[in-house]
Amino acid sequence: MADPTPVIDDLRAESEELDRLVARLTPKRWALATPAPDWTLAHQIAHLAWTDRAALAAVTDADGFRALVEKALAQGDSFVDEGAEQDAGLPPAELLARWRSGRDALDAALRAAEPGARFPWFGPPMAVASMATARLMETWAHGLDIADALGVTRAPTGRLAHIVRLGVRTRDFAYTVHGLTPPAEEFRVRLTAPSGAVWGYGPDDAPQRVTGPALDFCLLVTQRAHRDDLALTAVGPDADRWLDIAQAFAGPPGSGRKARLPEEPTDGTTDPAAGTGQ
CATH class of the missing domain: 3.30.1050 (Nonspecific Lipid-transfer Protein; Chain A)
Incomplete structure (x- = not known):
């Protein structure tokens, strides 16, 4: 059985890198739009905080997590957006504190879990390493959305x-x-x-x-x-x-991102396909 410690360590490192990116932002910048429709930077962090709490419930509170699943089934497609919305309006300092405390609690729970344990999730049940990997994947992906909104390029690491x-x-x-x-x-x-x-x-x-x-x-x-x-x-x-x-996340098929439009010509000419529907 593989030791889950390396991926738990990398999840912590990924979260800390994203934390450094947002920790000193002004309240105005927390309201920046991100590539996810209708989601601000605050929604992105609120979503991570909410999902960390859901993962913590899956690891430590089976009944509590079962209630979350029932709520998700009842709400349908709006479930994820509503989870982000509930904390996105918090003052940035409070939202940051909530995200930090939730991920610290999840980190401790994953490290304390019994070897071979499997936890329920919105998709198939997960082992400790799989749960940590899923959280790392989401932290990285939503961190990209935040970096895009801020105009920052994050260097890829071996955590990929x-x-x-x-x-x-x-x-x-x-x-x-x-x-x-x-x-x-x-x-x-x-x-x-x-x-x-x-x-x-x-x-x-x-x-x-x-x-x-x-x-x-x-x-x-x-x-x-x-x-x-x-x-x-x-x-x-x-x-x-x-x-x-391809999608590495649980849930229904994602809509994905649209392909980038071809760059405008820079030599003063006009793109012959512009306005033709091609």
């Missing part, structure tokens, strides 16, 4: 390895949630890490393959960028289909 692994493991889930039958055979996934190392998953001789930068794969499976804007290559029809539907 956890998100890559989750993205690979959720391949069949992505097919199923779209009403499709998962392929019977494994794919070969070969990605270049931020360090330049190569991360590989699946049989070396698999005929269907996905290759490219690990960062781009993480952007794809968290639906933070459109496939057309990423340097990922698929070989084989099933692998190609996967890149259209």
